Amino acid sequence: MNQVNNSYGLDVHPLRDSLYAELHSRPFQVLPSPARVSYLAVILRPEQKKAEFEHFCALYQYFTGTPPEEDGACIEVDFGHCKIRRDKHLEFTSYIITHGQVDSSLGFFDQNALSCLPVDWLSAIPGAVIAAFHIAIEDARTIPEPDLALVKSHFEGMRLVGSRPQNGDAQVWTSFQLHSDGCGRFLIYNKNMSDSQLGRMVQRVIEIETYRLMALLALPMARKYNAELVAMDQELANTTASLSDATETLDEQALLGELIEMAAWVEATRAKTSFRFSATRAYHELVLKCLAELKEDEVSGHLTITEFMTRRLTPAVRTCNTAGNHLESLSTRIDRVSDMMRTQVEMSIQSQNQQLLTSMDRRSKIQLAMQHTVEGLSVAAISYYSVGLLKFLIEAVYDKGVSFDKSLVIGLSVPLVVGSVWFATRKIHKRFLLLAKAKEGG
Structure with missing residues (x-):
C-alpha cells in the first residue's frame, strides 16, 4: 500500500525507505591509530540465533546500558572503554571489538580488545567460533618503518606474510596461523591513511580472513567424498562393462538394484554437499574481490596476502569444485546407464512378446x-x-x-x-x- 510521507504529497513505494537503508546497513568503521581490534566469527545453528541475540543483550547489563529491543543486521554500541560492532550474516554472526586506549608500554598483542569484555560472557557465547584474531594498529606516520626482527618477535617466530596495501599507505603483517592464545594475529602500520581509510582497509582484512576460513569448511568434506567417488566410479564402470558384454548372462534385476543404490547414494551426497560447495565458491569470490581492493605492493622477500591466498586457498577451492563436478558427472552417467538398462529390458520384453505372439498365432x-x-x-x-x-x-x-x-x-x-x-x-x-x-x- 502506498504512503504519503514527503512535502510534495507524492505516493511513495512502501519499500523505498528500506531500500535506501540497505545500502547503509553495514557502514565502514572509523579507526584511530593506534588501536587494538579483536574479532570473533561464530557459526550458529538456526535454533541458536535467538539465544545469541539474547546473550548479546545481556552484555549491556555488565556496562549499564539499554539493550536494543529488536535484532538487526548490524548493531554498533560504544561502552566508553570499548566499541562493539555485531554483524549478522547468513551462516555466522561476527563481533568486532575496538579498544582505542592503547598502553604503549605493553607489547602489541599483550593488550587486546577481548580483554575489555567479561570472561564469563565470552565463554558463554552460543555457537562455534570459526574465526578469532587480534589486530594491532600502530601509527607509523611519524616514525620509520618497523624493523623486521621486531615484527617477527610479535608472531612467536612464525613465518610471515607481509604487504603494503593501498599503494604503500600501510604495512600489514600476519602469519595466517593460530598463536599460543588460540587466536590469529595481524599487525598493521598506518603510514599515510585517514581514520576512515584505515577502517575500510581493516574491514577488508577481516573479511579476507573470515571468508577464507568459511570457504575452507568444505575441504574436509570434499576430500572425504573424493575417495568414495573414485570407488563409485569403478563400480559404475564395471556395471557398464557387463552391459556391453554380449557373452555374459545378465541378472537384470540385480543390476537395476545396484544402479538404484548408486543413484540414491549420489543424490544423498549431493543434498549434503550442494550448499557447502556453493558457499565455498561464493566465499572465494568475496575473498578475491577484497584482495583486489587492497591494491597491494610487495614487501621485499615476503609473499603478499594475495600471493599467499592464490597459492593456498585457490587449490583448496578447486578441490571442492572438482568434488562437486564429479558428483554431477556421476549422476549424469548413472542416468545414462539406467536408460541403457531400461532399453535393454524393454528389448528383452519385446522379444518375449514377439515369441508369445508367434506361439499364439500357431x-x-x-x-x-x-x-x-x-x-x-x-x-x-x-x-x-x-x-x-x-x-x-x-x-x-x-x-x-x-x-x-x-x-x-x-x-x-x-x-x-x-x-x-x-x-x-x-x-x-x-x-x-x-x-x-x-x-x-x-
Whole structure:
C-alpha cells in the first residue's frame, strides 16, 4: 500500500525507505591509530540465533546500558572503554571489538580488545567460533618503518606474510596461523591513511580472513567424498562393462538394484554437499574481490596476502569444485546407464512378446484347423440324426398305404439332408464372422 510521507504529497513505494537503508546497513568503521581490534566469527545453528541475540543483550547489563529491543543486521554500541560492532550474516554472526586506549608500554598483542569484555560472557557465547584474531594498529606516520626482527618477535617466530596495501599507505603483517592464545594475529602500520581509510582497509582484512576460513569448511568434506567417488566410479564402470558384454548372462534385476543404490547414494551426497560447495565458491569470490581492493605492493622477500591466498586457498577451492563436478558427472552417467538398462529390458520384453505372439498365432491356426474338423463332424452328426428323424416320417407314410420304394427314398434323402445341414452351418458361420468384423470396426 502506498504512503504519503514527503512535502510534495507524492505516493511513495512502501519499500523505498528500506531500500535506501540497505545500502547503509553495514557502514565502514572509523579507526584511530593506534588501536587494538579483536574479532570473533561464530557459526550458529538456526535454533541458536535467538539465544545469541539474547546473550548479546545481556552484555549491556555488565556496562549499564539499554539493550536494543529488536535484532538487526548490524548493531554498533560504544561502552566508553570499548566499541562493539555485531554483524549478522547468513551462516555466522561476527563481533568486532575496538579498544582505542592503547598502553604503549605493553607489547602489541599483550593488550587486546577481548580483554575489555567479561570472561564469563565470552565463554558463554552460543555457537562455534570459526574465526578469532587480534589486530594491532600502530601509527607509523611519524616514525620509520618497523624493523623486521621486531615484527617477527610479535608472531612467536612464525613465518610471515607481509604487504603494503593501498599503494604503500600501510604495512600489514600476519602469519595466517593460530598463536599460543588460540587466536590469529595481524599487525598493521598506518603510514599515510585517514581514520576512515584505515577502517575500510581493516574491514577488508577481516573479511579476507573470515571468508577464507568459511570457504575452507568444505575441504574436509570434499576430500572425504573424493575417495568414495573414485570407488563409485569403478563400480559404475564395471556395471557398464557387463552391459556391453554380449557373452555374459545378465541378472537384470540385480543390476537395476545396484544402479538404484548408486543413484540414491549420489543424490544423498549431493543434498549434503550442494550448499557447502556453493558457499565455498561464493566465499572465494568475496575473498578475491577484497584482495583486489587492497591494491597491494610487495614487501621485499615476503609473499603478499594475495600471493599467499592464490597459492593456498585457490587449490583448496578447486578441490571442492572438482568434488562437486564429479558428483554431477556421476549422476549424469548413472542416468545414462539406467536408460541403457531400461532399453535393454524393454528389448528383452519385446522379444518375449514377439515369441508369445508367434506361439499364439500357431495355436490359433491349430485351433482353426480343429474347429474345421469339429464343424465337419458336427455336420455328419446332425445329418445322421436328421436322416433318422426323416426315416420315421417315411415309414409312417409307407405304413398308411402310400406305395413307394422306402429304401430308395431314404437313400435319396441322405445327400439332401447332408447338403442342407452343411449349407445352414456355413450360413451361421459367416453370420458370426460378419458380427465379429462389425464389432472390430466399431
